[in-house]
Amino acid sequence: xxxxxxxxxxxxxxxxxxxxxxxxxxxxxxxxxxxxxxxxxxxxxxxxxxxxxxxxxxxxxxxxxxxxxxxxxxxxxxxxxxxxxxxxxxxxxxxxxxxxxxxxxxxxxxxxxxxxxxxxxxxxxxxxxxxxxxxxxxxxxxxxxxxxxxxxxxxxxxxxxxxxxxxxxxxxxxxxxxxxxxxxxxxxxxxxxxxxxxxxxxxxxxxxxxxxxxxxxxxxxxxxxxxxxxxxxxxxxxxxxxxxxxxxxxxxxxxxxxxxxxxxxxxxxxxxxxxxxxxxxxxxxxxxxxxxxxxxxxxxxxxxxxxxxxxxxxxxxxxxxxxxxxxxxxxxxxxxxxxxxxxxxxxxxxxxxxxxxxxxxxxxxxxxxxxxxxxxxxxxxxxxxxxxxxxxxxxxxxxxxxxxxxxxxxxxxxxxxxxxxxxxxxxxxxxxxxxxxxxxxxxxxxxxxxxxxxxxxxxxxxxxxxxxxxxxxxxxxxxxxxxxxxxxxxxxxxxxxxxxxxxxxxxxxxxxxxxxxxxxxxxxxxxxxxxxxxxxx
Amino acid sequence: xxxxxxxxxxxxxxxxxxxxxxxxxxxxxxxxxxxxxxxxxxxxxxxxxxxxxxxxxxxxxxxxxxxxxxxxxxxxxxxxxxxxxxxxxxxxxxxxx
Ligand SMILES: [Cu+2]
Numbered sequence: 001x002x003x004x005x006x007x008x009x010x011x012x013x014x015x016x017x018x019x020x021x022x023x024x025x026x027x028x029x030x031x032x033x034x035x036x037x038x039x040x041x042x043x044x045x046x047x048x049x050x051x052x053x054x055x056x057x058x059x060x061x062x063x064x065x066x067x068x069x070x071x072x073x074x075x076x077x078x079x080x081x082x083x084x085x086x087x088x089x090x091x092x093x094x095x096x097x098x099x100x101x102x103x104x105x106x107x108x109x110x111x112x113x114x115x116x117x118x119x120x121x122x123x124x125x126x127x128x129x130x131x132x133x134x135x136x137x138x139x140x141x142x143x144x145x146x147x148x149x150x151x152x153x154x155x156x157x158x159x160x161x162x163x164x165x166x167x168x169x170x171x172x173x174x175x176x177x178x179x180x181x182x183x184x185x186x187x188x189x190x191x192x193x194x195x196x197x198x199x200x201x202x203x204x205x206x207x208x209x210x211x212x213x214x215x216x217x218x219x220x221x222x223x224x225x226x227x228x229x230x231x232x233x234x235x236x237x238x239x240x241x242x243x244x245x246x247x248x249x250x251x252x253x254x255x256x257x258x259x260x261x262x263x264x265x266x267x268x269x270x271x272x273x274x275x276x277x278x279x280x281x282x283x284x285x286x287x288x289x290x291x292x293x294x295x296x297x298x299x300x301x302x303x304x305x306x307x308x309x310x311x312x313x314x315x316x317x318x319x320x321x322x323x324x325x326x327x328x329x330x331x332x333x334x335x336x337x338x339x340x341x342x343x344x345x346x347x348x349x350x351x352x353x354x355x356x357x358x359x360x361x362x363x364x365x366x367x368x369x370x371x372x373x374x375x376x377x378x379x380x381x382x383x384x385x386x387x388x389x390x391x392x393x394x395x396x397x398x399x400x401x402x403x404x405x406x407x408x409x410x411x412x413x414x415x416x417x418x419x420x421x422x423x424x425x426x427x428x429x430x431x432x433x434x435x436x437x438x439x440x441x442x443x444x445x446x447x448x449x450x451x452x453x454x455x456x457x458x459x460x461x462x463x464x465x466x467x468x469x470x471x472x473x474x475x476x477x478x479x480x481x482x483x484x485x486x487x488x489x490x491x492x493x494x495x496x497x498x499x500x501x502x503x504x505x506x507x508x509x510x511x512x513x514x515x516x517x518x519x520x521x522x523x524x525x526x527x528x529x530x531x532x533x534x535x536x537x
Numbered sequence: 538x539x540x541x542x543x544x545x546x547x548x549x550x551x552x553x554x555x556x557x558x559x560x561x562x563x564x565x566x567x568x569x570x571x572x573x574x575x576x577x578x579x580x581x582x583x584x585x586x587x588x589x590x591x592x593x594x595x596x597x598x599x600x601x602x603x604x605x606x607x608x609x610x611x612x613x614x615x616x617x618x619x620x621x622x623x624x625x626x627x628x629x630x631x632x633x634x
Binding site for chain 1: 616619620622623626627629630631632633634
């Protein structure tokens with residue numbers, strides 16, 4: 001525990017000198033803010049790698065026939081792209097970075113409930129990454145099954161499945177520990193006066209997410225262990241040759257992986273619910289409706305996994321049950337969209353970079369959500385299943401949803417994190433290029449999918465050429481925007497103007513502490529008396 | 538951290554622990570024994586019911602749920618309800634193929 005130097009301003013968490021120096025002061029730090037940044041840098045590194053693989057795949061698809069890689073390499077590339085982006089980037093994503101950094105301050109706590117467990121979860125995360133990467137260098141090389149590792153192919157491929165599967169298993173533990181930590185923190189460490197319904201919406205989103213991480217992740221853990229047992233001990237779970245059922249694998253996989261989509265999107269929705277009132281400069285519309293819809297998504301999200309299996313040979317009863325439940329889970333998401341739009345109604349909006357990200361989030365999220373309904377209804381799904389349409393929908397939700405919210409949150413909390421400001425004009429330019437590139441990249445996929453272009457092939461028929469040209473060029477435009485954004489943020493963190501404690505006029509507690517915050521956030525734990533988004537005063 | 542202890546730290550008598558252990562062993566034997574008779578789908582049901590019973594005993598006595606605040610019981614119950622619903626939904630597929 002640091003000595004409180006009364007009378008002097010406390011040093012910020014960036015300047016604070018603990019018992020370690022240099023790199024060690026970071027990788028052994030139990031400060032939630034430093035751990036948040038450890039996650040940020042790791043996630044950005046692997047996002048860069050995943051993006052590079054994606055760009056190479058888009059280059060391959062710029063013309064029919066073999067352009068820069070053959071089918072085997074392409075299969076391994078989309079598997080790696082998926083595994084890295086899903087398990088290493090978007091699942092930890094917002095909770096691990098901004099949840100860690102901002103949530104304890106938002107609820108008026110000096111840290112999370114279990115700071116050491118928090119550090120451990122980062123270390124387990126690194127271990128999981130190393131295991132995944134070891135599949136590249138050993139045995140038959142990177143797996144080529146797709147990130148879903150579907151049986152029975154995953155037993156027959158000669159590529160290196162086990163390290164990738166064990167890596168995903170290990171990454172799951174990190175996720176469980178983060179979820180557990182946040183649930184306990186939110187239950188036990190809210191500042192005096194902060195009742196459940198005075199808590200900001202980002203912690204609420206993390207609370208819902210925490211329960212999903214805690215309850216759904218073990219399912220995929222067990223499933224991945226079953227694969228290991230089947231491959232090494234020959235116990236028949238999924239392999240028909242051994243008396244198993246391949247569809248059981250799909251059930252177990254999606255019992256986790258559908259709720260996992262909500263691990264990705266709920267915190268994103270939470271961040272948007274923070275950004276919008278701050279820039280609309282009025283209280284959020286329908287606070288309670290947003291809270292309830294968060295809990296509803298977290299709850300109903302457990303029961304819709306079958307919509308990934310409509311063409312797998314599941315029973316008819318299961319098909320329409322899952323289709324119905326899928327339509328029901330769309331309702332709370334729509335409630336949130338209506339509330340966000342209503343928040344903007346008659347507001348005098350302060351148009352800044354985070355706001356651009358937030359409204360473009362609503363746009364791409366709605367495109368992703370509405371195309372999801374086409375996939376959720378049985379008849380249309382049969383037509384577009386396993387086509388580029390699915391890839392378009394998925395990226396609009398996961399990259400559009402989580403990615404836009406992540407970058408929005410980055411630009412929103414950046415002055416709090418680094419105590420400096422980025423160049424706003426360059427940030428807006430980066431956003432514009434990124435937004436145009438993003439839509440050029442993914443919207444042609446809807447058309448291509450409906451026209452019949454299958455996904456996960458390195459090649460396609462000549463009639464799909466024009467759509468693919470637009471898509472591939474869009475990918476490079478988007479990457480250009482991203483480079484501008486990242487360079488601008490790095491420059492801002494290094495030598496941007498000093499930021500005030502509250503540059504946006506936000507009302508939540510993180511804006512009441514200095515930028516960057518001191519080690520234990522608050523000199524004195526605040527007493528909360530007002531609603532979280534009270535802009536009346 | 539403040540030194541805040543629960544005022545009522547419950548200590549379960551040794552005999553109760555032994556009794557629960559005995560019950561768990563008996564239930565395990567029943568689980569194995571039941572596989573010798575063919576009950577169709579009810580084999581799975583029986584196995585799940587026994588496993589659920591064992592889990593409840595462990596939760597209530599070994600993990601002290603019985604002596605804790607009510608909120609924890611509600612939480613565990615909700616989690617189990619979700620789990621049960623997931624199982625039932627899975628069987629929407631298997632029973633109707
Ligand atoms: Cu899903």
